[in-house]
Amino acid sequence: MIRWNDRWRFSMQVLSLNPIRTAILVITVAIGVSSVLILTSIGEGARNYINQEFSNIGSDLLIVLPGKKETGGGSLPMYSTTPRELTWQDANAIKQLSSVKEVAPINAGTALVNYQGLGREVIVIGSTSDFLQVRKLSIAKGRGFKQDERQRARHECVLGAKLKRSLFGSQSAVGKWVNIADRRYRVVGVLAERGESLGLDMRDMAIIPISSAESLFNTTALFRVIVSLNQFSHETTVKQQIIELIKARHEGEEDITIVSQNAMMDAFNNITQLVTAAIGVIAGISLLVAGFLMMNVSYVSVVKRRAEIGLLKAVGASKKEVQWLFLQESSILTLLGALVGVALGYSLVWLANTLIPYFSLAVPFWATLVSVLSAIVISIAFTWFPASNAAGVDPVIAMRGN
Amino acid sequence: MDVSPIIQLKDVNKTYLLGEQPLHVLKDLSLSISQGEYVSIMGPSGSGKSTLLNMIGLLDRPDSGELMLANSATRELPEEQRAVLRRDNIGFIFQNFQLIPRLTAEENAALPMMLAGIPIADRKAKIAHLFSQLGIAERLHHLPKQLSGGQLQRVAIARAMAMEPKILLADEPTGNLDQHSGGDVVDVLETLNKSGITLLVVTHDIALGRRAKRQLMMVDGVITKDSVSEG
Numbered sequence: 299m300i301r302w303n304d305r306w307r308f309s310m311q312v313l314s315l316n317p318i319r320t321a322i323l324v325i326t327v328a329i330g331v332s333s334v335l336i337l338t339s340i341g342e343g344a345r346n347y348i349n350q351e352f353s354n355i356g357s358d359l360l361i362v363l364p365g366k367k368e369t370g371g372g373s374l375p376m377y378s379t380t381p382r383e384l385t386w387q388d389a390n391a392i393k394q395l396s397s398v399k400e401v402a403p404i405n406a407g408t409a410l411v412n413y414q415g416l417g418r419e420v421i422v423i424g425s426t427s428d429f430l431q432v433r434k435l436s437i438a439k440g441r442g443f444k445q446d447e448r449q450r451a452r453h454e455c456v457l458g459a460k461l462k463r464s465l466f467g468s469q470s471a472v473g474k475w476v477n478i479a480d481r482r483y484r485v486v487g488v489l490a491e492r493g494e495s496l497g498l499d500m501r502d503m504a505i506i507p508i509s510s511a512e513s514l515f516n517t518t519a520l521f522r523v524i525v526s527l528n529q530f531s532h533e534t535t536v537k538q539q540i541i542e543l544i545k546a547r548h549e550g551e552e553d554i555t556i557v558s559q560n561a562m563m564d565a566f567n568n569i570t571q572l573v574t575a576a577i578g579v580i581a582g583i584s585l586l587v588a589g590f591l592m593m594n595v596s597y598v599s600v601v602k603r604r605a606e607i608g609l610l611k612a613v614g615a616s617k618k619e620v621q622w623l624f625l626q627e628s629s630i631l632t633l634l635g636a637l638v639g640v641a642l643g644y645s646l647v648w649l650a651n652t653l654i655p656y657f658s659l660a661v662p663f664w665a666t667l668v669s670v671l672s673a674i675v676i677s678i679a680f681t682w683f684p685a686s687n688a689a690g691v692d693p694v695i696a697m698r699g700n
Numbered sequence: 701m702d703v704s705p706i707i708q709l710k711d712v713n714k715t716y717l718l719g720e721q722p723l724h725v726l727k728d729l730s731l732s733i734s735q736g737e738y739v740s741i742m743g744p745s746g747s748g749k750s751t752l753l754n755m756i757g758l759l760d761r762p763d764s765g766e767l768m769l770a771n772s773a774t775r776e777l778p779e780e781q782r783a784v785l786r787r788d789n790i791g792f793i794f795q796n797f798q799l800i801p802r803l804t805a806e807e808n809a810a811l812p813m814m815l816a817g818i819p820i821a822d823r824k825a826k827i828a829h830l831f832s833q834l835g836i837a838e839r840l841h842h843l844p845k846q847l848s849g850g851q852l853q854r855v856a857i858a859r860a861m862a863m864e865p866k867i868l869l870a871d872e873p874t875g876n877l878d879q880h881s882g883g884d885v886v887d888v889l890e891t892l893n894k895s896g897i898t899l900l901v902v903t904h905d906i907a908l909g910r911r912a913k914r915q916l917m918m919v920d921g922v923i924t925k926d927s928v929s930e931g
Contacts, residue, residue, distance in 0.1 A: 614787020
């Protein structure tokens with residue numbers, strides 16, 4: 299049996315004799331491996347981004363939605379309509395629970411926000427002073443809403459940073475009056491720049507007190523209620539407490555749905571992981587193409603080296619040895635290609651992260667492992683037939699050169 | 701000298717298909733060659749002499765009959781065992797040298813040892829010794845394209861001798877050499893034979909064939925003459 303170092307040296311001599319062929323195959327594998335790494339890094343980057351957004355908001359949150367999620371019958375889960383709306387009074391009752399820290403009732407709609415002829419149609423959120431705390435938002439200029447009960451109906455607003463820039467440019471907005479729909483609101487604060495949060499651009503919205511929003515949108519029905527838990531409260535227990543509380547307030551009818559931040563995070567995680575894996579598989583097709591190219595080149599190599607194969611067999615190489623030599627050549631090429639591909643993939647991801655710092659790509663470790671292993675398995679599978687073909691060469695005929 | 705038969709063929713037949721026409725190359729051929737014999741096989745083209753050599757070298761299998769090599773039946777042996785038997789007992793010398801162009805003379809000669817898993821240090825020592833014996837000591841690191849025909853055939857002889865085989869099979873060993881180089885190569889082969897190696901030479905060259913102690917003449921797959929020279 300040939301020693302591994304001799305087999306390695308023998309293969310390297312063959313590969314170095316055909317530098318262009320070797321380079322083409324290495325590049326082909328490298329492209330396949332780096333494609334898998336780059337595309338899965340986008341999926342992983344998206345997953346990290348979502349996780350980061352959730353952790354910015356905090357994972358100790360419950361979101362109370364009006365209506366009961368129906369899972370029986372029908373093709374998709376539906377939120378049934380409910381005769382009773384979820385109101386600010388319900389939110390206030392939830393706040394009385396000892397297990398609850400903050401409660402932000404949300405009444406939302408879109409409206410035109412206007413200042414001296416400059417206007418923007420934006421999302422207007424009606425809430426309480428707790429809203430800034432539960433969404434982990436901070437004020438750059440001015441103040442938020444006060445906790446005073448009487449503040450709930452005041453005509454005050456807090457503007458997102460982008461909205462403030464659109465309407466006021468570099469001027470100070472605090473203390474100025476803007477029109478939201480047909481009402482006048484005094485700007486009491488401007489939010490700090492933060493970017494998007496779960497698809498909602500916090501920079502491009504206005505926040506007004508809850509009662510004021512009820513009047514503006516002509517409804518007391520809340521869009522949802524965000525509840526943050528006390529440090530030692532147990533999520534499941536609090537959920538049950540809220541359900542019981544609202545059930546009692548709504549004449550015994552369980553007509554709300556509670557989604558926990560953790561459950562949403564898990565769901566997003568599952569989806570993004572699935573999407574990342576699917577993207578990886580699609581990118582893996584390029585590895586198959588590399589495999590076909592390797593098979594083709596190996597067949598050509600077997601034909602060109604028939605005399606050599608015949609000689610090896612004549613001086614004592616078994617069929618298995620000859621097959622191993624060819625398989626090893628393709629394995630070395632694949633390993634080289636995989637190494638180059640990993641280096642290329644990580645370099646491009648690093649470059650992308652340098653150029654686009656606000657969306658961080660991250661190569662998942664499993665993608666590195668799977669892409670390299672897949673490349674090796676594919677190369678062995680695709681070189682198997684040419685290698686078997688080489689092993690079957692008749693030495694007598696091969697050495698005659700026909 | 702051990703005179704027990706090292707090669708024995710009993711009623712060996714071999715047929716090839718030439719298109720759809722069967723070509724009966726060896727016909728009920730029986731032959732016994734003792735250890736240390738010097739045998740030449742002569743005959744016209746297509747007489748079956750190369751096929752006989754390939755059969756003895758375990759590169760080909762008989763359709764029927766049996767080939768015994770060092771008292772071992774070989775016809776039914778699996779390919780892996782035949783490869784080992786061939787590597788350890790038989791050295792080949794070809795008309796066109798059959799050296800691998802990208803390997804140095806030393807690497808070419810050491811090929812059977814490499815296939816046998818012998819460590820590189822032992823290989824180098826053995827090949828250096830053989831090259832020295834064959835008068836090409838300074839050619840160890842030359843590529844085949846840098847060597848003359850005579851030197852190439854000496855490298856091929858070193859390769860054939862690397863595993864210290866019992867049998868040397870030479871197919872037209874001087875066919876691609878000028879008279880002087882050819883003579884030198886034959887001298888080397890005869891020296892090896894005198895050291896106890898069984899030597900079989902297939903040749904068209906009557907003069908070369910007559911240098912062998914035992915001369916076989918083949919025609920149409922049959923040995924028509926088996927003679928031992930007086931000298």
